[in-house]
Amino acid sequence: MRATLIYGAGDVRVENVPDPTLREPTDAVVRVLRSCICGSDLWPYGGSRPASAEGRRIGHEFLGVVEEIGKDVSGLRAGDVVVAPFVWADNTCDFCLEGLQTSCRHGGGWGSPGVDGGQGEAVRVPQAQGTLVKLPVGEDSALLPSLLTLSDVFPTGHHCAVTAGVSQRTTVTVIGDGAVGLSAVLAAKRLGAERIILMGRHKDRTDLGREFGATDVVAERGEEGITKVKELTGGDGTHTVLECVGLEDAITTALGVVRAGGTISRVGAPQYPSIPADFGVFMRNVTITGGVAPARAYIEELLPDILEGRIQPGKVFDRTVSLDEVPAGYQAMAGREALKVLIKN
Amino acid sequence: MRATLIYGAGDVRVENVPDPTLREPTDAVVRVLRSCICGSDLWPYGGSRPASAEGRRIGHEFLGVVEEIGKDVSGLRAGDVVVAPFVWADNTCDFCLEGLQTSCRHGGGWGSPGVDGGQGEAVRVPQAQGTLVKLPVGEDSALLPSLLTLSDVFPTGHHCAVTAGVSQRTTVTVIGDGAVGLSAVLAAKRLGAERIILMGRHKDRTDLGREFGATDVVAERGEEGITKVKELTGGDGTHTVLECVGLEDAITTALGVVRAGGTISRVGAPQYPSIPADFGVFMRNVTITGGVAPARAYIEELLPDILEGRIQPGKVFDRTVSLDEVPAGYQAMAGREALKVLIKN
Structure with a gap:
């Protein structure tokens, strides 16, 4: 079959690799219908990892059709359309039962050694019974892009909003107008937030943010941006801050715009070594939470809203490529020509 | 009257100062029965602030008898025995109503300019109606030491346990065997925790910790201490970590012993500029919460347990001095000869 490998900075190739087969009785094999490129794929694409002479398999968001099932997998049949969260997990260990499938005792990441x-x-999907969620749609459903977001980007925004404690009673600042930030806006709106300030400076993106529920857009950054959010909130800042970038500037801004007693949730994979949570932060009782999103924990909850058309998180995809065009997709996302690239097999 | 002033590092004096009088209609004047020295008083005693030629008033934990009441204060009468939380607050603003009296819009700190x-x-107690809590005891009650802890140290331990989410279902590590750490042990036990690991290396203190509810004591520090706590918890660490020290080592240890998905609450006033919450912490979904404790929010809840003898947080006092002996009290605490010093007027 054809699959994407990353060899180093800027070097992504689609090549022939062995067809996946069942190895463990808990495996399934899924034929991919749709996948996509994640903002976090851009870190190795930018050179965050050493080059690899053999290349490494990449991609952690996909949905597809079950083709083969190991003998220990129940609840799935060949032909089922399924979505996979961005880590696989048994969904039965103590961490999974607590809704923290990203810390599953028998889980792991797509593209890790030996894993597609x-x-x-x-x-090949390890722990298929725990990992895959059946979608009641056909292979040609118009909902596939939105359903694909259940594998990562939308549950990541949702995790951010949930862990921050977003509700009808909380004001919200979302930092970042990337696909995760926009998903966090949509998630906050879905959880009842009535005041959602989106910090971002790309008008086409913040326009989608407004469509998703943002009530205010702040284009300014750094101290200027903090001042603007404070002006919008009577000097106090917001009860919740959804940090969807992962850069030091973003966490510093988050600490500046959070209200005393408030919560910052960070889902942008942090590219900084420490949080400048000093004595002032301590005196204001600011909570810092979030982390990598256990997407699997949220899929069943979020699915009906997509199936019934109440939300369309798939609007974050603004470009579609074929599998062979994946390298061009990476280029487009890295160059900020595309917000998020859908791959249609 | 006589009062304590701090002039600089190691320089605490008891001197004559003007008698307090009502200045605002919201004031009351309280004659102090008991006060005490806080671990945080040792920071300026150690030289954390520039020296002051005129001296600064100090002390933020006291209980006493109401002597005079401003005309806008209701619910209090001369002769009432009352306890004051370690910041004063109106107890009516939005922050106070949320239980965050430390961020009161009309509050402030004892010993700040113009305040005793x-x-x-x-x-002189500003915002007396919001600040003071009446205690149903006489001036000679044997409960006064435990009741005095309601002004700071016990609610601080309680705030730590509450914000960390301690319950019967959570394992707990308490970092620090000072008066706050021991109070946190007592608070965690009171909230139902069944497994409380106390990290401390002063046997007399950890013995009191065991009496307060610690099930395990780990004397090792740093990496060794982290290893020990992990051994005690099947390799996972504990669901909650109560950081009651405030030094960089302590927060690093906290990050090492917290279970994935767990919460660190910090109530030790941080003497470090940033929390080393890197990518690994992000991948484990660790929450960092806590801050300066809104003692006022908790007094009514904690009071009955003291009045009815179920808990004796006053056991943290291991030395009693008179007001004139306060400088010796500072010396004893700074030299770790005393855990916490009670001042009996």
């Missing part, structure tokens, strides 16, 4: 990546024609 | 400190014969 999502940006390919097919995937 | 607690280590003296009497105190």
